[in-house]
Every structure is written in C-alpha cells, then in structure tokens.
Amino acid sequence: MKKQSIAALLLLLLIPVVLMLGGMLSNLINPEIAAGHPNYTRNFQLLSTLKILTFIASLTCAAVLWILASIVVIRSKRRSYLWLLLAALGPFGFAVLAMLSDRAPLETDRYARFVRGLNGYVRVGYEVCCFLLVWVIAYQVMVLQRSLMIRLEAANTGVSTAQVMSLQNASSGMWAFAEGNEVMFLVAVLYLLRPAIFALASGVGGMLASRATADSSDTPV
Helix, strand or coil, X not given: CCHHHHHXXXXXXXXXXXXXXXXXXXXXXXXXXXXXXXXXXXXXXXXXXXXXXXXXXXHHHHHHHHHHHXXXXXXXXXXXXXXXXXXXXXXXXXXXHHHCCCCCHHHCCHHHHHHHCXXXXXXXXXXXXXXXXXXXXXXXXXXXXXXXXXXXXXXXXXXXXXXXXXXXXXXXXXXXXXXXXXXXXXXXHHHHCHHHHHHHHHXXXXXHHHHHHHHHHHCCC
C-alpha cells in the first residue's frame, strides 16, 4: 500500500475511536447531579448543554476525519479537489474515490498497475463485482460481530441469547442504524485495503504456482 493509503486508513480507523470516546464522555455527564444544589435549574441546563455539545463534538471530529481521509485519497491519486464533493455521499462516494485511476505513475503500486492494464469494459465489470463483493463481506462481518456481541452479553449477564435478542428487537431501529453505520464504515476500510489484499493474493498465488512448478519438475517421467 502507498503511504497515503495507509494514512487514509489510519484516519478512518480513528473514527470509531472518536465516536466511542465521545459517547463515553457524554454518558459520564449526568445533569441530575445538580439536584439538591443551589441554582438547580441553571446547573441542570448547563450540564445538559455540555452533554449535547460533547456528543456533537465527537460527531464533528468524525466528520473531519472522514473528510481528511477523502482528501488523502484524492491527493494520492493526483486528482482535483473537486472530487471531495463525493465524500458527502458516504461509502458510495468513498468507493468512487478509491476506484479513481492513479495519475502518479512513478508511485503506483502493483494493484494500480493491474487496474491500469484492464480495458474499459473489463474495468467496469471488475469494479461492479468488487463493489458487490465488498458490501457482502462488510455485511457478513457485521452479522458475525453482532452474533459474537450477543453471546458475550448473554455470558456476562447470565441470560439466554434469545432474551438478549428480544431486548435488541425492542429497540430495533437504534440497532439497525448502528449496524448500518458499521457496514458503511467497513466498506470504506475494505476499499482502502484492496491493494494490500491484491498483493497478498498475488503473493500466495505466486507461491502456489512456484510450488506446483517445482513439484512437476521433480516428478519422474
């Protein structure tokens, strides 16, 4: 992977960290602690405002990290900053940014050279297949993570997995929103990891081909 791609990946991985910290800090602020103190109404409003601002600040930081990651991807491909408008489309726009051809030929990696060697129709078919595969993988990873979290919560609380699932179904809208965000985040990460996955697959394929060639040459005629 190019250094810029690694930097963009690190920026993306910081997004869930920032959101988790923001949520933890927001939960630590309890406006009800103002009860029993002078100026209860004023203090309650101040604490409530601080709680909301903390949450909004974490969302703002996450948005800034997303934009910075998009900028790094655009710069790595030597493209116009007008492409940054696609960042507003979330993972769909980020996928387009990751699919852009690299205009820095001296800095291209193996994956960029592979994509550049494809003709137009093959490139379109390849990108469509990649887009569908990435979404399927991201969704399956989310399902696996949800199953593991349900089992972990059931083990910690001593209740059955069916009870945990029923509690989640009671607030299905909130869970669906969170899981949708997880899938979209994983899509962006997987698109950045495509060069590394391609290099790994190429390396494994080369090793298998070399071993097959060596085995065939050692086979007596």
